[in-house]
Amino acid sequence: MKFTPTKTDYELSPYTGLTRDSWIEAAEYLLSGIFGNIKSIEDPVVMPRYETEVTYPSKDAPMWRYKAEIFEGLCRSFFISAPLIHIKPDLVLNGINVRDYYKKQVLYAVTKGEKNYVLNYSDMKELDKSGNPCACFQQTVETAALVICLWLSKDEIWETYTKEEKDKIAAFLSDFAHSNTVPQNWRLFNMLDLAFLNMYGYEIDEDIMRDHAQNILNYYVGQGWYRDGQSFDYYSCWAFNMYTAIWNQWYGYEKEPYIAKKFEENSNELMKTYPLFFDRDGFTNMWGRSGIYRNAATSSFDGNLLMNNTSIDPGLARRICSGSLLQFLSRDDFLWEGVPTLGFYGPFVPLVQSYSCAESPMWLAKALLCLHLPADHPFWTSKENIGPWEDLKENETLVTTLDGPGLCMANHEANGITELRTGKVVKDKTDLHGIWNYGKLVYNTKFPWDSVNKDGVQSQQYVVTYLDEEHPVGITPSSSLQQLREKPQLEAIAGVIPAQDKEHPVGITPNACFWHGEKDGVLYRRHFFEYETQTETHWRTAINIADFAVPYGIMRADKIRMFRRPLRITLGAFGFPDNGTEIIKKEKDGFKAVILKGHDHTGKEKQLAFTIMDGWDNIDLIHSKDTNPDSENSIILYADTIRKKQYGYEPYFLISQVITKESLEDFADDDIFPVKSIEYTDPQKCGGYGPVRISLKNGNCKVIDFEGIEGNLQL
Numbered sequence: 001m002k003f004t005p006t007k008t009d010y011e012l013s014p015y016t017g018l019t020r021d022s023w024i025e026a027a028e029y030l031l032s033g034i035f036g037n038i039k040s041i042e043d044p045v046v047m048p049r050y051e052t053e054v055t056y057p058s059k060d061a062p063m064w065r066y067k068a069e070i071f072e073g074l075c076r077s078f079f080i081s082a083p084l085i086h087i088k089p090d091l092v093l094n095g096i097n098v099r100d101y102y103k104k105q106v107l108y109a110v111t112k113g114e115k116n117y118v119l120n121y122s123d124m125k126e127l128d129k130s131g132n133p134c135a136c137f138q139q140t141v142e143t144a145a146l147v148i149c150l151w152l153s154k155d156e157i158w159e160t161y162t163k164e165e166k167d168k169i170a171a172f173l174s175d176f177a178h179s180n181t182v183p184q185n186w187r188l189f190n191m192l193d194l195a196f197l198n199m200y201g202y203e204i205d206e207d208i209m210r211d212h213a214q215n216i217l218n219y220y221v222g223q224g225w226y227r228d229g230q231s232f233d234y235y236s237c238w239a240f241n242m243y244t245a246i247w248n249q250w251y252g253y254e255k256e257p258y259i260a261k262k263f264e265e266n267s268n269e270l271m272k273t274y275p276l277f278f279d280r281d282g283f284t285n286m287w288g289r290s291g292i293y294r295n296a297a298t299s300s301f302d303g304n305l306l307m308n309n310t311s312i313d314p315g316l317a318r319r320i321c322s323g324s325l326l327q328f329l330s331r332d333d334f335l336w337e338g339v340p341t342l343g344f345y346g347p348f349v350p351l352v353q354s355y356s357c358a359e360s361p362m363w364l365a366k367a368l369l370c371l372h373l374p375a376d377h378p379f380w381t382s383k384e385n386i387g388p389w390e391d392l393k394e395n396e397t398l399v400t401t402l403d404g405p406g407l408c409m410a411n412h413e414a415n416g417i418t419e420l421r422t423g424k425v426v427k428d429k430t431d432l433h434g435i436w437n438y439g440k441l442v443y444n445t446k447f448p449w450d451s452v453n454k455d456g457v458q459s460q461q462y463v464v465t466y467l468d469e470e471h472p473v474g475i476t477p478s479s480s481l482q483q484l485r486e487k488p489q490l491e492a493i494a495g496v497i498p499a500q501d502k503e504h505p506v507g508i509t510p511n512a513c514f515w516h517g518e519k520d521g522v523l524y525r526r527h528f529f530e531y532e533t534q535t536e537t538h539w540r541t542a543i544n545i546a547d548f549a550v551p552y553g554i555m556r557a558d559k560i561r562m563f564r565r566p567l568r569i570t571l572g573a574f575g576f577p578d579n580g581t582e583i584i585k586k587e588k589d590g591f592k593a594v595i596l597k598g599h600d601h602t603g604k605e606k607q608l609a610f611t612i613m614d615g616w617d618n619i620d621l622i623h624s625k626d627t628n629p630d631s632e633n634s635i636i637l638y639a640d641t642i643r644k645k646q647y648g649y650e651p652y653f654l655i656s657q658v659i660t661k662e663s664l665e666d667f668a669d670d671d672i673f674p675v676k677s678i679e680y681t682d683p684q685k686c687g688g689y690g691p692v693r694i695s696l697k698n699g700n701c702k703v704i705d706f707e708g709i710e711g712n713l714q715l
Contacts, residue, residue: 003029003329013384016282016322020371020380023322024087026329027368031080033338034362035093041101044108044116045073048337049358051349055342056357064124068138069357071118074105075145076362082149083371089156103157106146107165110172120172121179136180138355143176144189147196148246152372170202178205184219184229187212188243195251209251213259216240220262222404224270230426231438232405233288237274237300238366241267245303253308267304268311274300275316276400276409279445280389280416282323286344286448286629287420289437291351292361294344295324299366305379315382321370322384328364331602340364344629345601350436350451351629389413395551401523406515406714408523414551415661418445421523421547421554423515424715429530435461435511439527441545442554442574447608447660450575450634452624456507457638459572460658462558463507464529464541467566467642507570510543514713522548522702524709526561539563543654546704550696552659552671557694557704559653559687565646572638573610573658577601577631578623585619588673594619594637595672597664601631605664609672610637614687615654617641653680653687653704655694670697 005025008017037047046069052058057065081098084091091098108116112123119127124137150158150169161169177193191212194204219226219240226240244252244263252260277297278284284297301317304310328334333346340361341347373379388398392413401408406423420443427434432453440449440460450459457463512531516524525545528537541563547556560569581598593611600606612619616639628634643650655678659671676697681690691705 002332002334003326011383012381013318013322015319015384015386016326018318018322018325020375023325023368023371024084026325027080027084027365027371028091028093029329030340030362030365030368031077031084031098032093033335034077034080035096035098036338038094038096038101041096041104044070044105045077045359046070047073047339047358050336050347051342051352051358054349054352054354054356055360056354062127064119064127064137067118068142069359070116071109071139071142072357073359073362074102074109074116074118075142075149076359076365078102078106078149079145079362079365080368082152083368085153085156087371099153099156102149102153103160106150106157106169107161110169120175122175125179134180136182136186140176140179140181140186140189143173144192144243147173147192148369151196151246151250152369166200170197170200173197174202174204178208181212183215185226185235185239185243187216188239188247191216191247192243192250195247198255199250206255210256213247213252213256216244217259217262220266222269223273223402224266224268225402225405225407226266227405231288232407232422232424233438234290234293234297235288236405237270238293238296238363241270241300242303242366242369245306248308249306264307264309267300267307268309270300271304271312273400273402273409275312275320275387276398276411277418277420278320278324279411279418280386281327281445282320283327283418283445284324285418285420285443285445286351287422287437287443289353289434290356290363291344291437292340292342292356293363293366294328294340294361295321296364296366298324299369302370302373302379305370305373305377313382313385313387314378315385316387318370318379318382319384319386321367325367333601344448346629348629350433350627353433389416397549397551399518399521399549401518403515403517403714406513408518410549410554412549412552415446415663417552417660417662419443419549419554421525423513423525425513426531426715427511429508429511429532431511432509435509439510439513441527441547441556442658444574444660446606446662447574447576448629450572450624450628450636452572452575452622452627452634452636453506453509454624455622456568457570457572457622457636458509459575459636461509461572462527462529462543463509463570463572465507465568465570466564467568507568508541513545514715516709516712516714519705520703522546522704524706526709526713541567544706544709546706548702550657550659550671550674552661552667553657555655555657555674555694555702557653557655557692557702559704559706560643562643565648566642566644568640568642569654570638570640571616571654571656572636574608574660575624575628575634575636576608577606577628578633578635579631581635583621583635586672588669589675591673591675592616592619593672594621595667596635596637605662606660607662607664607667608637608658608660609667610639611657611659611672612639613655613657613675614678615641615651616656649684649686649688651686653692674698 005022007021510527
């Protein structure tokens, strides 16, 4: 059952209708589903589980993993209940008083001998047989949630414990706070544990605190973003820019004013551009790991509002937070057995990671922490607004490029969609999951990434297949592909599918993206295939990426950098939810396009047009199942070409465009075929050297010039 608010105010909130009362309803909606699976006040928060192959605990998992699941369920559901407990201390769900439940279960979790005891750090270290002197455990993560929730409900729970009970909880927390942690965002968990203990008069090692804090500060790369391990993703927002705000209030402003001031400055810097990561409806992009946390990405707005000096427009912040909340809670596939699914919308295994369990998606409740703000706070009383979207002219796209984290947002007025282009990405060449999360060419708020990986095709991804030397120009298409090409909606396209390298039956996907930056409205990057440090990059096929925004999407003018041929190259468009799709083929000005028209799972109209220009031979399509987060079935349009000669001077540039909108109204021909002319420097018109000039019918012109990119590639 989807969430439908009964308390709305479209005067105060003209875009979403949501108010503080609506958010309270949303929190009760989520918590009611969870408590529907809890039979008594003695039971832990262990939810029904449908996925057992990827998530923990596995059937052979050590005992501490089962304990970790209990603690994760307790603390992440506490994120939902803690603000509610303060607002409604007598709330009863499924016959259980919510306040009494968490007060009891927190004590069980920290008390040796209790069935729901989750093990302290020392216990787990003793059980650990790995010999790793830096071993750390999932429970460390959840302790930070625990202390935040005890703070949020301090009058109703923490202050009602006896001194003996408080001391027991404090000893449990101290064991984690002063022990090993992962050297990235996890340091913040230890910092919050230490700060909570200090706030309530317990002794801590201030040097440990200071060491963690200076490390966190030095992960900062600019524009409000922190490097988390190798990666940049929403952890900068639901961890670094949320937890540092709480730490400042509890500890930093008083004890470490220099570091606290820097955290505050970084948060305010983030707020200058962070609203642009969301689209006009407030939708969150499916990008980066832990996508199952969904709208938790909006929690950094609340974090900024916690700072002593805040910079975010509260009306814009609430509009985005409410829009993102509705993005998920208003869908009928969002819950399974009353609990948020392991997916982005409905269940979606390709998104799930081994460190997650059935209770992990409750981390999205970080978005609900804004309920701690009192009813008269500007976040709740300011009128909703859409910020920069209000100022965009017809068909204008606002492009914002952040060199620090290697991120570029395009806010399209024409369709209200935000597209994100990423850089500074390195994943192991076997880590398809990581590549999907970080290495797609473009991420679209209304067309989340599709995990299709077959027939040498992936969505929003180049795939290279080295051809079998016995069949240098390929072989006849397989029967399944032949059937696709014979579909009546799409005329058969001449061409062949190459015999594939036996070591790479579905082709090779780029696993590294180096960032160059923006020049004259064009974003430059480089994608490497099978990147690894032990092999010189010149022995790896690469593609120099150059793309720029058009009113409804992104046009690309990329240049192949090959070391081995013959090869086949494909480029997939966004996965298109297939719930009955009209397929239209067009040709004009010597270019080819295919348009898809249909509806997503919720019935919203969807349209996508993929146009190929220079460098490509064909457009084709494949049907896929269980690879799209929105719908069971999906269609992926893709471009296809072959390069035969090992050292032949063949076309280097691959020019194409993908545009999208949430309407079945036809695109104008000039949107589908926007190019007036393409001018090359070389007389062969292959683009081997020199700038390439692309003139558009709307009068705009872009010059693509890769000269000098080699001297400024960043990770």
